[in-house]
Amino acid sequence: MTRRAVVLGVGHYLPDRIVPNSWFAETLDTSDEWIKSRSGIERRHFAAEGQTTSDLASRAAKAALADAGMQGSDIDAIILATSTADMTFPSAATMVQEAIGNTTGFAYDVQAVCAGFVYALANANALIISGQARRVLVIGAETFSRIMDWTDRSTCVLFGDGAGALILGADDGAGTPADRGILATDLNSDGRYRDLLYVDGGVATQNTGKLRMEGKEVFRHAVEKLAATAEAALTKAGLGPDDVAWVVPHQANIRIIQSTAKKLGVGMDRVVVTVQDHGNTSAASIPLALSVGRDRGQIKRGDLVVTEAIGGGLAWGSVVLRW
Template identity: 45%
Template structure:
């Protein structure tokens, strides 16, 4: 039994912040940002617009695409690092809005790898026969965690949500998922505010993303190269067997490095980082939905989804769409 993608959806806040807009906030330039990241603009959640608000819109589109309603779902997983509340989970809040009464619902926090982690969990539930229709969402309002005086981080991130409905099917869908973590790198990309640590947000200038960008870049490129090899080997496939790479949209240089590792033309790579920035757990499902709705990705094609995030966490999913 496979977990097959039955429908996808995505949602972005209305407000667009361009690189030119950032020039008035911090010492940076459109050219500097484009050359180093590939980003031209990103979306910013409106005041009062929550992670669950974005997740709901993406989820409803995915359910519509799958021909299902919230009542049909028997498991709901949300990948996010920016939940509305510590508890209830964003998944529980979303469950109530969608009318998916009493199905299991929980959040997964694996930073930018959150959607891949959630997809992996959903795949295991379906393979075990414990669920047959699973809604997986990646949603973030990460701009609420930015220091707008730190040009090393504030230019990178954006808000958004993406979702996929996975259904049990005898036809091939998710062929395999591979997830890993190494907490030894935790201080390279993190926040310094928590509940049990006793650090209050106001004492640290708010909840802020802290990143040592050059070191993160080096580890990310090497790690994603390894997960590509692991995924192909597990499925006895060659690089040439892949039709599409749908990567985490963090940095265009990392995306190009992964494509080079696969000997793939950039014409076979879905790139949205220029329009979305790094939307963390929302990144992969946003790119996946755009690829499907644009008609580029077609049924029967093999997709490699991969992501790398704070933790460090990383993962990949090989999918027959």
């Protein structure tokens, strides 16, 4: 028998405020058509004043717990992927831990920007297969609206706020690609490219800073690296693109999503797309898309799902799992 990390529940939360593309045209030289044609984004959600990343994460966590029929006390570990934690420390994960009434588990944040949720899933999988935890709550949550330069039309129109959560539980499989649960992971990073996507603030500068991005270069790296990491994870699992029911990519840009799917050899009819409604929610985008895809009736039990993401660092990776 082989221990697997199986999906037990999923949930998400989006702030109430919906911001259409037309909102940016009031202050920037841009338009709804300009934004849609370059990114596929039509609208996004922004957190309310005083609403923090841990607030969003806690709501998504409670939705996932309800979906799994579990209580906060049933969770052994909480891993929260975010680049916009409420404070330098303590971790936003510990704030979620309090919110869901968990006092016996452990909680920590993972920071790999847009690839954060993939990294967090790999962490959770390792905890489960090593026996350190049986039930792990994995969350991606961001309030990127707090780090935008509202004068930079090339970046500020792309991002949104939100949170998604997944609960993984230990289960026994046969050790074959037919098992449910996480079948393979692939993680990568290359610090030589850190200047392509970063925030120009932090402890060293004693200010929060704003997001900066070299869009064309990020696009080039994204298409190449996302297809490669997905193929690598599928190979590790003993599977190929034809076995994939759904690709659930990081929702950064529709052109990146389309180009990566083509390079991977998967039709867009097998890709879950939410970028038009959420924008780029960084570490929250994949769990949001998983939850929405399940709610839409796209992702069903037994489906082979591939998630892949790339973010600042550069950091990128993928996870192959059977729902």
